[in-house]
Amino acid sequence: MGTLDGKVAVITGTGGGMGRAASLVFAREGAKVVGCDINPAGNDETVELVRRAGGEMTGIAPVDLTDPEQARQFVEDAAAAFGGLDVVYNNAASLRFGPMPDFSVEDWRATIAGELDIPFFVSKFAWPHLARRGGGVIINVASMAAMIAGEFPPMVGHCAANAGILGMTRQMALEGAPHGIRALAISPGPVLSPASDRDLGDDQAARDAITKKTILRRFGRPEEVVELAAFLASNRASYITGANIPVEGGATAW
């Protein structure tokens, strides 16, 4: 028996990285997964991987979640796919890095849209579906940059957007409780996906610059984040709401 048996889980950004890992773990725990991505090829591959592992998943792509109309349509399609929604895992994000004052107004707006608009849009449109079921769980993926500044790469938009996610999550928890909706944030530290591993290649100096703030002195693995998400989405976490849980190798502890 899985910890998410019978639950319908929307996961955004399932075209790769942690969204793919989340699809596999949530499906392993018995959830019916509805994923989406702006990248259809990666999304199809995730659906195939989940089904091959014996899980249940529907993929919808391409969807650009920075567009509120596409976000609304995706949520409606997701709710129709399995007859309702129980869990929203707001994983998708796109962002830009750059130092002050070179970070342009366009960089700023693209980062706020890619990191803060997306989870707001998806949650807003999913809210009535969750409430209709008598409750559910919204998990917003933030970042350790919500809590501390980051030296490398420079990340003013990323810090601001993710601090916004934490504020939004607390408010969603307060407003959600009367409807049975729990809202939580997870704040990962540096996580190495197959794609970022490839991009970093043998640049050990860049790898060390990224991981030096972690107590564990290493990158996290996608599974180390999404196993927590699966627990938080389950009824086992029924007394946890409004919280932000760091998964960052201790980076914010010192």
Ligand SMILES: NC(=O)c1ccc[n+]([C@@H]2O[C@H](COP(=O)([O-])OP(=O)(O)OC[C@H]3O[C@@H](n4cnc5c(N)ncnc54)[C@H](O)[C@@H]3O)[C@@H](O)[C@H]2O)c1
């Ligand atoms: N990887 C890290 O080190 C790290 C650290 C802290 C926080 N995070 C957060 O974790 C989450 C997942 O990170 P990841 O490393 O797996 O990222 P990723 O870039 O590998 O995956 C994000 C997915 O979202 C999709 N996406 C982007 N913009 C979209 C849009 N407008 N509409 C629909 N889909 C869109 C991408 O195509 C991609 O498949 C993100 O919210 C990210 O900010 C990651």
